[in-house]
Amino acid sequence: MGGMIEALGTIFSMWGLACLLAGTAIGIIVGALPGLGPSIGISLLIPFTYTLSPELSMLLLVSLYMGAEYGGSVSAILLSTPGTAAAASTALDGYAMTRQGRANEALAISLGSSAVGGVIGGLALLVLAGPLASLALKFGPAGYFAVGLFGLTSVAALSGGSLVKGLLGAAFGLAIATVGIDPIAGVPRFTFGFIELYEGVPFLTALIGLFAVSEALVLAEKGIRSSADGQGPVRSVLLRARQWRDLFPTMLSGSVIGTLLGILPGVGGNIACWIARDFARRRDKDPDSFGHGAEKGVAAPEAANNATVGGALIPLLSLGVPGSPTTAVLVGALILHGLRPGPQLFSEAPALVYSILIGVIVSALAMFAVGTLCLPIWARAIRLPRSVIATGIMAFAVLGAFALRNLVFDVSMMLLFGLLGYVLKKLRFSVAPIVLAMVLGYLVESNYRTALVTSQGSYSIFVTDPISVTFLILSAVSLILPILRSLRSRRRSAL
Structure with a gap:
C-alpha cells in the first residue's frame, strides 16, 4: 500500500501530469509520422530522461508508448498512410469512411476505442499480471505456430471479395518473409548478394511503400483538387451515445x-489488430461492409492495438521478458536508471512498479483528453490540395524509410513497394493479405521448424500440445465458416 500511495502522489503531482500529457502528445505525433512508431520515439526520448526520477521517466515513456499506438490511426484514417504497423488494418475502413465524408466519425471512433482499449489493457496489467504471465510461459513453439496459422486464416476476410487474389497476396507476403538469414540454419537466403537484406525486408519500409507511396501516386494521378472533396468537416471527435452503445461490445x-x-512475446498489436478486426467481422450482421467504411472495422483494431500496451508490459514487469520491441527498449531505460525488470522489481521499487501499473490507465485517459483537444486542428490536413498531400506523404515516407537504418537502400525498397502497391490498387488487389502474411511469416516458419527440431521431426508435437490443438481447431473453423457461408448464400440466390 505504501508503494501504491507513493505512486499515486507521483502520478497526480504537477510533474507527473506534465510527463503524462507531454508523453502522450509526443507519442501521437510520433505515431502519426510514417516510419517512426513507439520504439523509435522512446529511443529518441530516453536521453532526455536521464535527469528525471525513474518514476517520472517511465510515466513519460509509457504515455508516449500509449499515444504512439493510437497516433498511427490518425494518418491511416485521413490519408490511408498508417503511421505504425498496427494501424494498417485501421486504414482499410478508416480511410473508406474519410472518402465517404465521415472523417469526423472515424476519428471519434478511433479515439474512443483506443481509450477503452488502453484502460482495459491497463486494468489487466494491474489485476492479472501474475496469472496471465504464467499462462504465456506455457506457449511452446507448437503453440506459437498454431497462433500464427490462426492469424493467417484471416486472409479470407481481407481479400476484398476475391479469395484467389487474397491467397495470391498472402503467398507473396510469405515469400517476402523468407528473405534474410534462415532462423534455424543461420545462412542467408534470397538476398541476391545484398548485405542489406540479411536482416530481411524491413517491414515498415514495405508497409510505407504499399500504403503511403502507393496512395501518394494515386493522389497525384487524381490532379490538384482538394483531397477533402466530398469529405465532411472534422469538428468534435466525441462519440454520440448511440455509437457508444453500438460499438462498445466490439x-x-x-x-x-x-x-x-x-x-x-513477439505478437503484439501488429497481429492483434488483424485478429480483432476479423473477429468483429465474423460476428457482424453485415460482414461484407468491412473494407467499405464499417464503423466496427475501425473500433476493433484500435481497441486491440492500445490494449496490447498493458498486455506487453505484463511479462516485462512480472518476468523481465519484453512482450514487444517497444518494451525491449523500455528494458534499456530501466537499466539506465539502475533497475532490472522482473519479480524482484516489485520488492525493490514498489513505487516505480505501481507508477507504471496505474500510469498506463491514466495515460489512456490523458490520450483521450489530448486527442479531443488537438485532433480537429490536425485534421485540417485533409483540406490541403491533393498535390500538397502527395508531396508531404512522399517527403515523410522517404524520411521515415531512411530513418529506420540510415540506408538509401531502404528508400529504394520503399519506392519499389510503392510502385507494387500502386499496380495492385489498379488491379483491385487488396494489400492487406500481403501485410498480414509478412507479419506472421517469421512467427509461423521459425516456430514450425523449431517445433520439428524439438520433436526430432515428429509432427505429433502439433496434436499433443493442448494450446496448439486449440488454435488448430480454431484455424479449421475459421476456414470452414466462410465456405459454408458462401454455399448458403448461393443456395439462397438459387432459390
Missing part, C-alpha cells in the same frame, strides 16, 4: 484480444 472484444495477444 471495443470490449478487441480490447480482450489485444490484451491476451500483447502478453505473448
